[in-house]
Amino acid sequence: MMVFKNADIYTMDHKNPHIADGYIRTENGVITAVGKMKDYQKKQDETERDMKGRILMPGMMTTHSHFYAQFVRGIMADLKPVTNWPQTLTRLWWRLDEKLMPEQNYYSAMLGMIEGVKAGTTLYFDHQASPGAIDGSLDLLEKAAREVGVRAALAYEVTDRGGSEGAKAGIHENVRFIKKMKQNTDDTVRGMFGLHAIYSVGEETLEACAKEGAAIDAGFHIHIAEGYEDVAECYRRYDESVVSRLLRAGILNDHSIAAHGVFVTEEEMELLRDCGVTVAYNAQSNTNSGVGIVPVVPMLNKGVHVALGGDGYSADMFRELSVACMLQRLKSGRPCEFTTEQTYQVAFDNPGRLAEKIFGRKTGVLKEGAYADFIAVDYDAPTPICADNFLGHMLAAFSGKVAMTVINGKVVCENGKCTFVDEEKIFAECRKQAEILWKSIGQE
Numbered sequence: 001m002m003v004f005k006n007a008d009i010y011t012m013d014h015k016n017p018h019i020a021d022g023y024i025r026t027e028n029g030v031i032t033a034v035g036k037m038k039d040y041q042k043k044q045d046e047t048e049r050d051m052k053g054r055i056l057m058p059g060m061m062t063t064h065s066h067f068y069a070q071f072v073r074g075i076m077a078d079l080k081p082v083t084n085w086p087q088t089l090t091r092l093w094w095r096l097d098e099k100l101m102p103e104q105n106y107y108s109a110m111l112g113m114i115e116g117v118k119a120g121t122t123l124y125f126d127h128q129a130s131p132g133a134i135d136g137s138l139d140l141l142e143k144a145a146r147e148v149g150v151r152a153a154l155a156y157e158v159t160d161r162g163g164s165e166g167a168k169a170g171i172h173e174n175v176r177f178i179k180k181m182k183q184n185t186d187d188t189v190r191g192m193f194g195l196h197a198i199y200s201v202g203e204e205t206l207e208a209c210a211k212e213g214a215a216i217d218a219g220f221h222i223h224i225a226e227g228y229e230d231v232a233e234c235y236r237r238y239d240e241s242v243v244s245r246l247l248r249a250g251i252l253n254d255h256s257i258a259a260h261g262v263f264v265t266e267e268e269m270e271l272l273r274d275c276g277v278t279v280a281y282n283a284q285s286n287t288n289s290g291v292g293i294v295p296v297v298p299m300l301n302k303g304v305h306v307a308l309g310g311d312g313y314s315a316d317m318f319r320e321l322s323v324a325c326m327l328q329r330l331k332s333g334r335p336c337e338f339t340t341e342q343t344y345q346v347a348f349d350n351p352g353r354l355a356e357k358i359f360g361r362k363t364g365v366l367k368e369g370a371y372a373d374f375i376a377v378d379y380d381a382p383t384p385i386c387a388d389n390f391l392g393h394m395l396a397a398f399s400g401k402v403a404m405t406v407i408n409g410k411v412v413c414e415n416g417k418c419t420f421v422d423e424e425k426i427f428a429e430c431r432k433q434a435e436i437l438w439k440s441i442g443q444e
């Protein structure tokens, strides 16, 4: 048992949003009590951590990440300029992921996770791609997750771009890993069933994924309508929309993720709402790729479960949320767009709801029975702060101020240093592995 005491707690629980001088008790990875210090009594064999008045809040979550993409930072390889979305895939991502070897999959994941926990990100729904090293790739990500101490749902993206053998290997990796994780007694790592996108997955492979996934009650994780080419190809091949085709295949349900949705129609929004799928909104990545702005506010107004994602672009979900909010205001031309309630839904409620489906318990909220996934923030508010304006302070100032990250009741990062891993040693190896990878794609 561990207690985090003398904390200024913002719970994200509408019934009990703020405890000015409080404590959180954790046991076996779960919150067993959240209360006021005046009611606190130390129990026997209990370890105490004095938070000295720091803010405690739920950890940040990403419902769409790519650990494999981390070595693209500062890439020095001979890459032709990219002028549209399909070229971004063929000239950068698909050249890069095809060369990833097991060591690079592992170290790239370690980099993504270490930077994530330092930034206060506690939960990751990851989508892996390494066509040259498919078998066992999710085990390497699992190893990294356990070493750093993060909560993660891992999927391998099935695609037909490497022919039917590659697709079969991807399906096998998903099924094998999901089954393995179902037998695991701890609930920090889970498997999901990944598919790349409808334009890179043929009909036969799509049907095979749906069948294999349904047999093990898997949640799926797929990109939808990230570029307009996805929409056009779906109409050309099936004469129907992306969402409609994926629904008919059985890929979209209440424990699945559809990432992006830049080009979804009003009709598709209603289908997304009705099936209960989580739509991962990746504002910085969409901006960087120049694909467009996801119609998040219309989706939220219709009741679609939109949740924050990073798409491998950023591990700092505070910064991501700030851009997410600003883009919606830019798109609509209205400074009041993307309300406080919608910010809460996208950052906490909807990712937490998905976590409950995949891992079994709530997260994104500090209350009894939820996972003990939370962060301490070093923030001496220069203007009044309370439950009603907390998210305003958070959006403006919390990026870079995470003092402690707790996942499953364990302090995995404190004062900018990871607890369980030697990050200097790992980053030195990351630099080596990134260089090998860059050379391998530059020599083509």
Ligand SMILES: [Zn+2]
Binding pocket: 064, 066, 127, 223, 259, 311
């Ligand atoms: Zn993605």
